[in-house]
Amino acid sequence: MEGTNVVRTRYAPSPTGHLHIGGARTALFCYLLAKKTDGKFIVRIEDTDQERNVAGAEEEQLANLQWLGIAWDESVDVGGPYGPYRSMERLDTYETYLQRLADEGKTYPCYCTKEELDEAREAQLKRGEMPRYSGRCRHLSAAERQQFEAEGRKPVTRFRVPAGQTIVVDDLVRGRVTFESDGIGDFVIARADGRPMYNFAVTVDDALMKITHVIRGEEHLSNTPLQILLYEALGFPVPHFAHLSLILNRERQKMSKRDESIVQFVDQYRQLGYLPQAIVNFLALLGWSPPGEHSEEEVFSREQLAELFSLDRLSKAPAVFDPDKLNWLNNHYIKAADLDDVVALCTPHLEAAGLIAAERTAKEDEWVRRLVTLYQEQLKYGAEIVELAELFFQQQLNYGEEAKEVLIEEHVLDVLQELQRQLNSLDSFTPKAFKQAMKATQKATGQKGKKLFMPVRAALTGSVHGPDLGESLALIGREKVLARLQWLIDNYAQTVAK
Ligand code: GLU
Numbered sequence: 001m002e003g004t005n006v007v008r009t010r011y012a013p014s015p016t017g018h019l020h021i022g023g024a025r026t027a028l029f030c031y032l033l034a035k036k037t038d039g040k041f042i043v044r045i046e047d048t049d050q051e052r053n054v055a056g057a058e059e060e061q062l063a064n065l066q067w068l069g070i071a072w073d074e075s076v077d078v079g080g081p082y083g084p085y086r087s088m089e090r091l092d093t094y095e096t097y098l099q100r101l102a103d104e105g106k107t108y109p110c111y112c113t114k115e116e117l118d119e120a121r122e123a124q125l126k127r128g129e130m131p132r133y134s135g136r137c138r139h140l141s142a143a144e145r146q147q148f149e150a151e152g153r154k155p156v157t158r159f160r161v162p163a164g165q166t167i168v169v170d171d172l173v174r175g176r177v178t179f180e181s182d183g184i185g186d187f188v189i190a191r192a193d194g195r196p197m198y199n200f201a202v203t204v205d206d207a208l209m210k211i212t213h214v215i216r217g218e219e220h221l222s223n224t225p226l227q228i229l230l231y232e233a234l235g236f237p238v239p240h241f242a243h244l245s246l247i248l249n250r251e252r253q254k255m256s257k258r259d260e261s262i263v264q265f266v267d268q269y270r271q272l273g274y275l276p277q278a279i280v281n282f283l284a285l286l287g288w289s290p291p292g293e294h295s296e297e298e299v300f301s302r303e304q305l306a307e308l309f310s311l312d313r314l315s316k317a318p319a320v321f322d323p324d325k326l327n328w329l330n331n332h333y334i335k336a337a338d339l340d341d342v343v344a345l346c347t348p349h350l351e352a353a354g355l356i357a358a359e360r361t362a363k364e365d366e367w368v369r370r371l372v373t374l375y376q377e378q379l380k381y382g383a384e385i386v387e388l389a390e391l392f393f394q395q396q397l398n399y400g401e402e403a404k405e406v407l408i409e410e411h412v413l414d415v416l417q418e419l420q421r422q423l424n425s426l427d428s429f430t431p432k433a434f435k436q437a438m439k440a441t442q443k444a445t446g447q448k449g450k451k452l453f454m455p456v457r458a459a460l461t462g463s464v465h466g467p468d469l470g471e472s473l474a475l476i477g478r479e480k481v482l483a484r485l486q487w488l489i490d491n492y493a494q495t496v497a498k
Contacts, residue, residue: 006037006038006039006040006212007033007034007037007038007039007040007212007213008034008039008040008041008042008209008210008211008212008213009030009031009033009034009039009040009041009042009211009212009213009214009215010030010041010042010043010044010206010209010211010214011023011026011027011030011031011041011042011043011044011065011070011072012043012044012045012046012202012205012216013027013043013045013046013058013061014045014046014047014049014052014053015045015047015053015054015057015058015061016049016052016053016054016057017054017057017257018057018060018061018064018265018266018267018268019060019061019064019065019265019266019267020257020264020265020266021247021264021265021266021279021283021286021321022217022247022255022264023061024064024065024068024070024266024279024283025244025247025283025284025286025287026215026216026217026244027043027065027068027070028068028070028280028283028284029215029242029244029284029288029309029314030213030215031070031071031072032284032305032306032309033213033215033309033310033311034073035306035309036306036307036309036310039212040073040074041070041071041072041073041074042072042073042074042075042080042082042085042209042211043062043065043072043074043075043076043085044075044085044086044087044205044209045058045075045076045085045086045087046087046198046201046202046205047086047087047088048087048088048195048196048197048198048201049198050088050195058076058086060267062075062076062077064266064267064270067266067270067276068266068276068279068280069276069277069280069302070280074209082208082209082210087196087201087205090201090204090205091194091195091196093204093208094190094194094195094196094200094201094204095194097200097204097234098157098189098190098194098196098200100234101159101189101233101234102157104233105160106159106160106233107157107158107159107160107189108137108138108140108157108158108160108186109137109140109145109155109156109157109158110133110136110137110155110156110157110158110186110188111137111140111145111148111153111155112136112137113153116136117133120133120134120136130183132183132184132185133158133185133186133187134185135185135186137155137158138158138160138186154192154193155192156188156190156191156192157188157189157190158186158187158188158189159186159187159188159189159200159226159229159230159233160186161181161184161185161186161187161229162181162229163181163182164181164182165180165181165182165229166178166179166180166181167179167180167181167225167228167229169221169224169225169228169241170240170241171221171224171241171242171243172213172240172241172242172311172312172314173242173243173244173245173311173314173315173316174218174221174243174316175316177221179222179225181225181229184225184226184229187199187226189230198223199223199226199227199230200230202223202227203227203230203231203234203236204230204234206227206239207231207234207236207237207239211239212239212240213239213240213241213242213311214239214240214241214242215241215242215244215311216242216243216244217243217244217246218243218244218245218246219246220243221243224241224243242311242314244287244314245287245314245315245316245317245318245319246318246319247286247287247318247319247320247321248318248319248320248321249262249320249321250320250321250322250323252318252320255321262321262323263323266279269381271383272381272382272383273345273346273348273349273381273382273383273384273385274326274330274381274382275330275333275334275337275341275345277301277302277333278326278329278330278332278333279326279330280302280305281298281299281300281301281305281329281333282325282326282329284300284305284309285298285300285325286319286321287314287315287318287319288309288313288314288315289313289315290308290313291308291310291313294308298325298328298329299329299332327380327381328380330380330381331378331379331380334376334379334380334381335376335377337376339369339372339373339376342372342376342379342382343368343369343372345379345381345382346368346372346375346379346382346385347368348382349382349383349385349386350368350385350386350389353386355386355389355392355393356368367475370471370475371385371389371392371475372385374389374467374468374471374472374475375388375389375467391461391462391463391466391472391476392472392475392476394462396487397460397461397462397484397488398462399458399462399495400462400463400464402458402463402464403458403459403462403463403464404458404495404496404498406454406455406458406464407455407458407459407488407492407495407496408496408498409451409455411445411447411451412455412459412496413489413492414445414447415441415445415447415452415455415456416455416456416459416485416488416489416492417489418440418441418444418445419437419438419441419456419485420482420485420486420489422436422437422438422440422441422444423437423478423481423482423485424482426478429473429474429477429478429481430470430474431468431470431471431473431474432470434469434470434473434474435470438452438453438456441456453469456469457469459484459485459488460473460476460481460484460485
């Protein structure tokens, strides 16, 4: 068995939905701390809130963590010395500790109905008090309990919160945060059917799994005093806590999972053709900053992060989620990636858009490779290829305003007609042959440089910007290029007219 000083961190998702970027960041920081310290990273599935569980969510979350390369040492699939790692398989364990607390008089059964609780809450709010459980069932006599049981009421279990205590959370990010136990009502730790509530299950699990550092989102800070009370009641050592700052959107508002204007789930990024290295890099900088001489850098590999990571560089201030930064990073990794990998990011999108066939010949595949090569430098994510490469697939070009401005110049029609003659006389339609045709056009028309190239690009692609023209035209193919040219010559006046 490992020594007692080994750092053990855990990510504990509830299988209630997709892996959110906030969850992925928590998992990443847990993973990085474990890597940095030669510790262990555990993924535990907290599935006791069964009403909220979603079929397939556990598998999806694990698959996406795996895709990000956030590898765990212990979990539901690989097991480990402190399993099982799924809460619903630990009911016997919770039962043991529930019984212990009951025997010690630290809990009591509560028979209040939802209606009674709501009513009490309303009354408290009306009096301007902070709503919390009144303690109504705290001192029931045996006879009163029997009476409720006879009525068929099934009790939940409440924890008896000790009065007059100041609970100190020595948070590794936020510093010393204190809570008064008098502000915390006796809280429910187990449902009527015995299933534990989050605060109880998490405490028992973290303690038994020997978690040394509980790293999680700031939204859990208010749960921490409740958990500390439970650690103390159960006689478990209290772990270190680190609550990660909130992630805000660019408007500096708290991100809502329902906000569809921003992509928030890891799987969506995966589908859109982002690289896991970019997402990991991006997430690492959400609330953490690299030390010393690295503080101005933006690009970090997973290995580098594991080397540089430390909790003392986590920030208390909220982190702002900047999609442009993610795109910049993803473009950085796309530029550095093998062409095959970039092709793999792009092809599903070209297929889905109906631009290329799903079943392709070797020749067609080679065409796709050449197409992607043209865009590898500028591509921000795989799906973007569909819009970037539009000009390769359009039957009828769309001439933008900039293109029209170039095309309207007096000498242009002459250039286009000459180019048409030259292209018609080519034997092959390679980039090299195109170059020759351009040279010949230059000679015949006396136009050169921008005056020659801009109108040709505009005429054949519809735009004044774009990738290498010779290679682009070779990929578009002779027939289509000549058809475009013919069409523009025939419709020149209408097309350039303002
Ligand atoms: N299951 C909890 C959640 O998904 C875990 C919170 C914690 O890390 O303690 O929010």
